[in-house]
Amino acid sequence: xxxxxxxxxxxxxxxxxxxxxxxxxxxxxxxxxxxxxxxxxxxxxxxxxxxxxxxxxxxxxxxxxxxxxxxxxxxxxxxxxxxxxxxxxxxxxxxxxxxxxxxxxxxxxxxxxxxxxxxxxxxxxxxxxxxxxxxxxxxxxxxxxxxxxxxxxxxxxxxxxxxxxxxxxxx
Numbered sequence: 381x382x383x384x385x386x387x388x389x390x391x392x393x394x395x396x397x398x399x400x401x402x403x404x405x406x407x408x409x410x411x412x413x414x415x416x417x418x419x420x421x422x423x424x425x426x427x428x429x430x431x432x433x434x435x436x437x438x439x440x441x442x443x444x445x446x447x448x449x450x451x452x453x454x455x456x457x458x459x460x461x462x463x464x465x466x467x468x469x470x471x472x473x474x475x476x477x478x479x480x481x482x483x484x485x486x487x488x489x490x491x492x493x494x495x496x497x498x499x500x501x502x503x504x505x506x507x508x509x510x511x512x513x514x515x516x517x518x519x520x521x522x523x524x525x526x527x528x529x530x531x532x533x534x535x536x537x538x539x540x541x542x543x544x545x546x547x548x549x550x551x
Contacts, residue, residue, distance in 0.1 A: 421467075422465075422466040422467025422468070422470055422509075423464050423465075423466040423467070424464065424465060424466075424467070424470065424472055424546060424548055425463075425464040425546070426461055426462060426463050426464065426474070426544060426546040427461070427462050428459060428460065428461055428462065428544075429460070429462060430460065432457055432458055432459035432460075433457070433458050433459075434447070434455060434456070434457055434458075435455070435456050435458065436453070436454070436455065436456070437454035437455075437456060437520075439456075442455070449523050449537075450523070451523055451524055451525050451526070451527035451532065452523065452524075452525035453522075453523045454520060454521070454522050454523075455520075455521045455523075456518055456519070456520050456521075457491070457518070457519040457521070457542075458516060458517070458518050459516070459517045459519075459544070460514050460515075460516050460517075461474070461514065461515050461516070461517055461544055462513070462514055463507065463511060463512060463513065463514070463515050463546060464512055465507060465508060465509045465511055465512045466509060466512065467509060468509070470508065470509055470548065471506060471507065471508055471548070471549040471551060472507045472508075472546050472547060472548050472549055473504060473505050473506070473507065473546070473547050473549050474495060474504040474507055474515065474517075474544060474545070474546050475493070475504060475544070475545055475547075476491065476493045476517065476519055476542060476543075476544055477542070477543045477544060477545040478541040478542055478543050491519035491520055491521045492519070492520050493517055493518065493519045493520075494517075494518050494520075495515050495516065495517050495518075496515070496516045496518075497511060497513065497514065497515045497516070498513075502515055505549075506549070507546075517544065519542075521537070
């Protein structure tokens with residue numbers, strides 16, 4: 381064989397051995413770091429800055445410590461609540477809590493509660509970050525107008541632990 385053929389054959393056998401025999405061939409590669417940013421948690425909180433007020437259904441202020449309710453009275457408790465809802469997809473529910481009072485009035489219902497913000501009605505079951513700020517809660521207590529005789533005279537409705545709960549809604 382000619383030396384050129386022998387050389388070509390040797391190169392071919394060497395290349396075949398490298399490819400099939402576990403040798404390596406260099407290939408290009410590259411790597412790069414990226415900075416995807418920082419994830420920051422939102423916030424869900426509530427609080428009050430002042431004591432709530434009591435009034436009659438007509439809006440006349442009353443001192444609940446000295447007011448004596450009679451059958452048919454409608455009393456309204458108004459409380460401003462500072463609500464913090466920070467989160468792009470945050471949804472929350474606001475409700476009056478611990479209303480299971482020691483109710484000694486016959487047939488009197490627990491309060492119905494309405495919520496407003498900036499004078500507009502708010503759905504307390506679906507609050508979002510747009511509702512951050514002051515929400516006004518009004519709990520209306522109706523004392524049974526059909527109470528007869530002396531039933532419920534000198535009885536009480538103890539509302540010592542009424543509060544508000546703000547709970548995240550996961551959808």
